Amino acid sequence: MKVQQILDRKLKSEILAVSPDTSVYSALEALEKHNIGALLVMEGDKLVGIFSERDYARRGILKGKFSRDSFVKDLMTSPVFTVSPQAKIEECLTIMTEKHFRHLPVVDGEKVLGMISSTDLFRSILSQYQNLVSSLEGYISGRPM
Template identity: 45%
Template sequence: MKTLKQLIESKSKKLATVSPKDTVLHALEVMAQYDVGALIVLDGQRLAGMFSERDYARKVILQGKVSVYTKVGDIMTDKVISVTMNHTIEQCLAIMSEKHFRHLPVLDDEGLVVGIISIGDMVKEMISQQQFIINQLESYISS
């Protein structure tokens, strides 16, 4: 199975981020532009939080707020669990499953964000690995 570092390196190099000072409308535009369901929120270069479709639904729409006037920092998830390149994919899956997270920011050794992984990334990797094993077994059986 790929390491977390390999998985991050295989993804797009452009990380979709917003600032806590950006409006929710701007964050939604960025999400649409990158076709993602969650954004890293950076204060300078440091992780400030995450903003997701779920945050938007629960903290803007259901509370009757207006996305043009609401700041990301007012509704983002600021207590974020992150992982590092030293985590295994299995560890990331365990965190996601236990905490019911769909996305995890990935930090380098200095605490700077280098990427984001999603539950979809994890599932694709597991399917790919299982297909590889199936192919190996079929090859072994037929030879």
């Protein structure tokens, strides 16, 4: 399975992003409002970083930087690792595991298409295995597939 299939399954919605000059507090409010763990950081149409709850915990709270006094550009992860819509799930999992990321932006050239999370990948893998098990059960019991 490829990343594009995951993007197609996700609800079609706007790409959630903030600018580097957004206050950390506002970014945290957006994360909470949308029940997500990370936001893309964009300057116009250009992807410049990712801001996550983890970034705030590690580069903010633990370093004594408070959300109302800090900006996303000071805590975001940059440069950003990205994947293409044609990337395989296995490739994404390898990047996430090796780099300790939970989110990967999906880009086609310079155009940002969305973002996938480790949860998106796990759900996709689980769905594949459930389909395989169902097919095998049907085969074993003699039901048509």
